[in-house]
Amino acid sequence: MKTTYTIPVGPIHPALKEPIRLDLRVDGEEIVDVDVVVGQVHRGIEWLGMNRNNPIQNIYLAERVCGICNICHPFAYIMAVEQAAGITPPERAEYIRVIIAEMERIHSHLLWAGVAAHEVGFESVFYLVWRVREKIMDLIESVTGNRVTKAMFQIGGVRRDITEEQFPQIRKTLDYYKSIFAQLKTVFLDDRTIRMRAKNVGVLKREDALKLLAVGPTARASGVAKDVRQDQAYSAYADLDIKAITPDIITETIVGDVYDRIIVRLLEVKQSIEIIERCLDEMPPGATLIEPKMAKLLNSLKKAEGKGVGRAEAPRGEVIHYVCLEAGRETLATWKIRAPTYVNLMSIPTILKGGQIADVPIVFASIDPCMSCTNRAVVVDRKTNKKSIMTYEELHQLCVEKTRRLSNELAR
């Protein structure tokens, strides 16, 4: 009789940027079933917004929902509050918001590309991509004053302008990325090792993506042309005629595998460069903030009554913030945040089933989960109920060995 094992991966694992546990039921090397266990880092952020913070303090709290997506969360949040309170931000601010959001997308996708290369044991590419990523981080720092939490957003505009003097520097960095784009494309799409590990692995079919409510590059790689920037008129994106990127631009047929997710993210880097350039060209003049006096703004927010929903396209997919304001109340009456990984996680059982344990790191990383890192997995023998610890290094080693093995087989 065959023995099935349960392998819990996580809650701590480097392929995951935040803690999460995957309970894998395996039969030999094959994954039979997967259960996703979340909640290890639930920080009660919505509770704080509804009980402790005023709406302006919440911007900075929203920024700390996630270190990588620290633009899209305040972006969605302020749009929700502006809608609830009936505030219209100045046009120039809308363009600045988009520029910052697209810079975030470039750095996030490059970060992901590095992690993905690391997961399959392609360390040289990991170093290369993360070195290249530093350029955009430097640009973000010089434009916003900070590498990570940028504090650019304010209800009714942005806190800092992007001036003409900064344009040449931004263009220079974008030109740099354009100059190396062909090289990146060759490395990720034509390399034999990456093709081997990514093609036909972790497949999410279009219908499953729709049923399981997948968003962002995960959905687009499965052929669902869903992108908030394209679909809904928000911020300066409404002016820019964005088109959602699906992998058939390069491959003609959509498989919905890890390779397709690489294509989507890679092409989105290029798309982001184009969006920033257009924003620089078309940026309207004028003020960047509608009410610079915080006390006055807070006072009007306290009197405001209404509800709003803000949706923004984060690097990982749609972020939605729902805000309800009550007159006379200092905090928000209701605040609900939904990050893209929340819905993308529901696809994990489907894309892991039938795969191999050695594919778990790359397949799981392929949805770019916004959760933290695999330090260990516990292997439970269901027969003897004996537990043995499998460290992240061992699991990672399995994944790296598979790459080597396949390479050697090909070389023979």
Added chain:
Amino acid sequence: MEILSPEEIVESFKAALGSSFIDSKIYQREVAVKKNLFQAIWIYVKRDAFRQAVELIARLQEYPHLSIISSSDLGDRIGLIYHFTIYYGQHLKELSLGLCLSLPKNDLKIPTITDLIPGAIFTERETQEMMGVEVVGIPDDRRLFLPDDFPEGVYPWRKDETGPYDLLRVLPGHSCHSDSFASCHSEPFASCHSEGEKRPKNLAQDKLSEESHTAQDRLREETQDPWEKK
């Protein structure tokens, strides 16, 4: 697929739901330089027509996208909003559609929609544990975010006596009763600690509330010590 305008969508709901249709709001705003329209619809329905309303949405859009269920404590009722998006995948055609319901607190039940939208499972599980709304027929009723040892009968998003006030970690120099928290919460705070207040009959929680003061005092002492030593 034919794309209806927000007004036509509202009309179709009115016609199909009859007296179970309560109200609707259409929100429109011009965005950025080209003044394209951002549009959102809010539709208020009675609970008995909830499933029918979701089926209607599924007719407007094959595989409607359910972003999230948000819930608010409205005093003696709980408000639920199912945030859908329809007409996605087309340039500037997407609509945010919020399906709003309110349930009385003595009968917090809502049917599941996981048979229509399998991906609704996470948010239904979250609504169940955070707001205490029972999702009838949910295929997986385990908790999602809350740990297994979290007391039963405590719902973190509630603003009444079932809120998580006993579980708060109060920082040194603050108290649960102080104004450092939102003023509108002074009442629930006071009531949750007043004597003779009726608490949900739950052993784990009764025990917790009895111990909460001493536990919090102890915590305060512990956290204060290093400061005093300095």
